[in-house]
Amino acid sequence: MTDRKRPVETQVPPTHRMHPGDEAPPGTPGTGEGLCPICQGSGRLNGDRCESCGGTGRVIQGIGGA
Template sequence: MSGGKTDNGSSGATSGTGRLNPGDDAAPGTPGTGEDVCPQCQGKGRLGTSDCPTCGGTGIVIKGVAGG
């Protein structure tokens, strides 16, 4: 390993077909990831009267589940 910076793809240019929500670790369908209930809205997709910004109103976020 070289370098000490870990970029997890959360800044700037994101090229791809899917649109990521702030709570997503990766695009849907990415190997090693899976859907999880949004911790922000508990899967409701809404916070109060607004859409949950973390999951984009879906109630689901994509989380990495792989160990490596």
């Protein structure tokens, strides 16, 4: 049995990766982290990783007021 490592998909740090539930890239003015509305911050959905937040339980959302 070969012990193959999974190929590195990206060198981008997790904090710079966007998920389907993110409204904007991290660090965008007027946005901030919020609980994922899909999984309610659990990072899991029906036993699987929540695709919306990538399993982090948080998504980037626009902050109202400004």
